[in-house]
Each structure stands twice: as structure tokens, then as C-alpha cells.
Amino acid sequence: xxxxxxxxxxxxxxxxxxxxxxxxxxxxxxxxxxxxxxxxxxxxxxxxxxxxxxxxxxxxxxxxxxxxxxxxxxxxxxxxxxxxxxxxxxxxxxxxxxxxxxxxxxxxxxxxxxxxxxxxxxxxxxxxxxxxxxxxx
Numbered sequence: 347x348x349x350x351x352x353x354x355x356x357x358x359x360x361x362x363x364x365x366x367x368x369x370x371x372x373x374x375x376x377x378x379x380x381x382x383x384x385x386x387x388x389x390x391x392x393x394x395x396x397x398x399x400x401x402x403x404x405x406x407x408x409x410x411x412x413x414x415x416x417x418x419x420x421x422x423x424x425x426x427x428x429x430x431x432x433x434x435x436x437x438x439x440x441x442x443x444x445x446x447x448x449x450x451x452x453x454x455x456x457x458x459x460x461x462x463x464x465x466x467x468x469x470x471x472x473x474x475x476x477x478x479x480x481x482x483x
Contacts (some may be wrong), residue, residue: 377442377460379478381435381467386419395429397422399475427456431466435476441467 388396398419424432430451434444444467445459456462470476 376464377445378440380437380440381444381470381476381478382437383432383435383475384477385475387432389429389433393429394426395424395432397424397432397475399473403474427452427462428466431463435467437479 385400386398388398390396399422401418401420427448430448431444434447439447441463445463448456448463449459467476471478
């Protein structure tokens with residue numbers, strides 16, 4: 347999958363979720379966007395992150411189904427690279443800074459950093475685990 351294809355899918359996701367308007371599409375650089383966490387997480391002793399995604403977002407379903415029938419959260423276990431990206435999403439680092447941090451931390455262990463990080467962050471956004479604010483630079 348080419349970088350252009352990923353970028354196109356990302357912009358379509360942003361447009362569909364009303365993060366960007368069609369006029370902003372040409373002026374906003376994906377690497378300048380600042381991701382914000384929408385879900386809680388647990389850092390395991392090994393350093394890996396487990397993301398806690400609420401099973402039900404609407405209060406109606408939370409009240410209807412007793413807590414003892416199902417767990418309140420879906421647990422998503424991230425690997426080493428995913429955990430590093432998740433921990434860098436703090437509301438101040440933009441996507442470019444996250445890519446730079448991964449390059450410095452993992453070195454040759456990670457290849458095509460920008461493509462992998464943008465794809466991962468796009469999937470997090472598509473699953474409502476993060477949102478974006480535009481960096482005011």
C-alpha cells in the first residue's frame with residue numbers, strides 16, 4: 347500500500363468524522379496534527395500498554411446490562427511499537443514528534459516509521475480511541 351493511498355484514506359476518515367472540512371484538506375499537514383487520547387490505559391510491568399475501550403458508550407446500555415454479565419471495558423493489548431506510540435500521545439506531541447521519538451528509540455528496528463505510525467494512528471482514530479487537535483504553530 348502506497349503512502350498516497352494511506353494519506354487519501356486518512357483524509358477521507360477525517361472528512362467523514364467532521365474533523366476537517368473539505369477546504370482545510372489542502373492546508374492541514376497530517377504530521378502537524380496533535381493526537382489526544384480518548385480511552386484509558388494500563389501500563390503493564392513489562393512496559394506494554396493495555397488500552398481499555400468502553401464496551402458501551404451510551405449510558406442507556408451501561409444501565410440496561412448489569413456489570414456482572416460482561417466486563418465494562420474491552421482490553422486491547424498493544425505490542426512494543428504500539429505501546430511506544432500510545433505513550434507518546436499526550437496532547438502536546440504532534441505526529442512528526444512521535445515519529446522522531448520512535449526513530450531515536452528503536453533505530454534500525456523500525457523501518458518506514460512515518461508510514462507505519464500514520465497508519466496506526468489512523469486506525470486508532472477510526473476506532474474512536476483518539477481524536478486530533480491542530481497544532482497552533
